[in-house]
Amino acid sequence: MIIGLSFLVMAGTLTNMLGEYLFEQRVRADRTGLEKWAVQTAPSLYSVDMDKVSDYLGQAGNELSGRVLLLDSDGKVQGDSFGEMNGTRLAFPEVASILVQGRTGDYGVHSLSGETVNTPEILLQRRAGDGWVSLCTAGIVHASQVIGVLVLVSSVNEMMQNLYMLQDNMVIIFVVVALAAILSGMVFSSVLTNPMGELTRGIQRMGRGDFSARVPEKGSGEIKQLAQAFNSMSARLESLDHSRNQFVSDASHELKTPLATMKIMIESLIYQPDMEEELRTEFLSDVNREIDRLSAIVSDLLTLVHADAHIMKLSRERMSLASVVKEAAHRLKPLTEQKGQQVFLSIEDSCDMYADKAKLEQVAYNLMENAVKYTQQGGEIRVSLVRVGKDALLTVSDNGQGISKENLDHVFERFYRVDKARSRDSGGTGLGLSIAQQIVTLHSGTIRAESEEGKGASFIVTLPLHKG
Numbered sequence: 001m002i003i004g005l006s007f008l009v010m011a012g013t014l015t016n017m018l019g020e021y022l023f024e025q026r027v028r029a030d031r032t033g034l035e036k037w038a039v040q041t042a043p044s045l046y047s048v049d050m051d052k053v054s055d056y057l058g059q060a061g062n063e064l065s066g067r068v069l070l071l072d073s074d075g076k077v078q079g080d081s082f083g084e085m086n087g088t089r090l091a092f093p094e095v096a097s098i099l100v101q102g103r104t105g106d107y108g109v110h111s112l113s114g115e116t117v118n119t120p121e122i123l124l125q126r127r128a129g130d131g132w133v134s135l136c137t138a139g140i141v142h143a144s145q146v147i148g149v150l151v152l153v154s155s156v157n158e159m160m161q162n163l164y165m166l167q168d169n170m171v172i173i174f175v176v177v178a179l180a181a182i183l184s185g186m187v188f189s190s191v192l193t194n195p196m197g198e199l200t201r202g203i204q205r206m207g208r209g210d211f212s213a214r215v216p217e218k219g220s221g222e223i224k225q226l227a228q229a230f231n232s233m234s235a236r237l238e239s240l241d242h243s244r245n246q247f248v249s250d251a252s253h254e255l256k257t258p259l260a261t262m263k264i265m266i267e268s269l270i271y272q273p274d275m276e277e278e279l280r281t282e283f284l285s286d287v288n289r290e291i292d293r294l295s296a297i298v299s300d301l302l303t304l305v306h307a308d309a310h311i312m313k314l315s316r317e318r319m320s321l322a323s324v325v326k327e328a329a330h331r332l333k334p335l336t337e338q339k340g341q342q343v344f345l346s347i348e349d350s351c352d353m354y355a356d357k358a359k360l361e362q363v364a365y366n367l368m369e370n371a372v373k374y375t376q377q378g379g380e381i382r383v384s385l386v387r388v389g390k391d392a393l394l395t396v397s398d399n400g401q402g403i404s405k406e407n408l409d410h411v412f413e414r415f416y417r418v419d420k421a422r423s424r425d426s427g428g429t430g431l432g433l434s435i436a437q438q439i440v441t442l443h444s445g446t447i448r449a450e451s452e453e454g455k456g457a458s459f460i461v462t463l464p465l466h467k468g
């Protein structure tokens with residue numbers, strides 16, 4: 001509408017300006033011509049030489065291409081180049097402005113169409129053609145007295161027609177421009193508002209907790225980028241929501257198992273009061289072991305929850321990674337001896353770094369504990385620590401059962417156990433590797449697993465020595 005209206009205002013101004021320009025030239029020509037004849041006619045009119053006057057009027061009419069009338073000081077026609085209107089009183093404003101207001105000349109344009117039959121315009125119309133006439137007047141002055149008025153009536157029909165045509169064309173162009181503006185405005189706004197609407201609906205769905213909400217990535221530019229950003233955000237939220245639910249259900253499941261075992265044993269103790277002392281002690285120590293297991297799981301869960309909430313803090317200190325690895329190996333000694341396994345430690349560098357000693361020891365312990373757990377009696381475990389450039393490289397390898405290719409991709413996932421039944425027997429919850437991964441990542445390091453099924457597994461940790 002704004003575009004259309006401004007166009008209309010512009011078109012109106014332009015038509016006006018053009019009209020003024022065209023008329024200015026015409027008025028100037030008519031006025032100079034008529035004034036000349038007014039001067040010329042004055043003496044004859046004064047001396048009432050009416051033959052001469054009508055002769056002049058005829059000449060003036062020819063010269064100025066119009067009808068020339070001479071009015072006396074009362075506004076009555078005293079001469080007419082067409083010889084028709086003598087005696088008629090013409091009360092045009094252009095005449096009045098000379099006789100009443102005392103001006104020397106005037107100019108006006110009159111429409112002849114739609115006038116009643118008896119008006120003077122109709123009389124003029126007979127020769128001037130239908131439509132528009134211009135009236136140019138000039139006072140006839142003698143001895144500073146206005147003794148009459150010369151009136152030039154000429155057709156401005158063609159000029160007015162041209163102006164009207166121009167105006168009509170402008171209106172048509174205005175309508176076309178306005179329609180085009182409205183249409184393109186509608187198209188543009190729908191292009192802009194549709195994706196916005198879809199985004200809003202998507203956000204509202206997400207607000208209601210539906211993380212599967214996605215919006216079409218249409219168009220180009222910022223709107224598309226916005227849609228892409230929204231989709232990747234909702235995909236991330238959906239996966240976070242899914243893993244959170246999974247985590248809660250896995251954790252509950254893990255906690256339920258030891259609780260169920262404990263409940264059975266305690267019930268046996270309650271309902272069999274005459275149970276042998278030896279059996280009772282065995283039951284109680286089983287309950288005790290389950291409690292240990294529960295508290296180990298709970299502390300692992302807490303570690304992961306802290307890592308998720310980004311509140312797992314590292315208490316860094318100057319430390320030697322070599323001594324951390326040795327300490328972990330030392331702690332596992334009873335277990336390896338029990339399984340008759342051989343541990344080969346190859347530590348080439350002390351790998352001093354500024355890091356969280358307790359957490360890195362947990363990483364080394366988790367990896368070595370896995371190697372011990374998932375390797376048969378009498379197996380071999382190799383632990384090596386070397387410095388490679390600016391990194392410390394810790395490798396824990398064994399010659400145990402190994403991990404198949406499809407399982408290898410998942411071992412770092414929470415609660416993931418390759419052999420669910422067997423791992424539970426050996427006390428695994430499936431959290432050790434994901435905790436190790438979190439700790440290593442927090443130290444800006446990497447951890448990966450390599451394995452061939454049946455031929456053992458290797459876990460390789462890289463830790464930057466000069467970070468933090």
Ligand SMILES: Nc1ncnc2c1ncn2[C@@H]1O[C@H](COP(=O)(O)OP(=O)(O)OP(=O)(O)O)[C@@H](O)[C@H]1O
Nearest residue numbers: 370371374402417418423428429430431432433457
């Ligand atoms: N050295 C290894 N050899 C073979 N399989 C392994 C080895 N290390 C880990 N795995 C497999 O990866 C799974 C995940 O290991 P992770 O340490 O996360 O859990 P877990 O040992 O079962 O339990 P947790 O460590 O929490 O007590 C294990 O259950 C096991 O199936």
Ligand SMILES: [Mg+2]
Nearest residue numbers: 366370432433
């Ligand atoms: Mg483990």
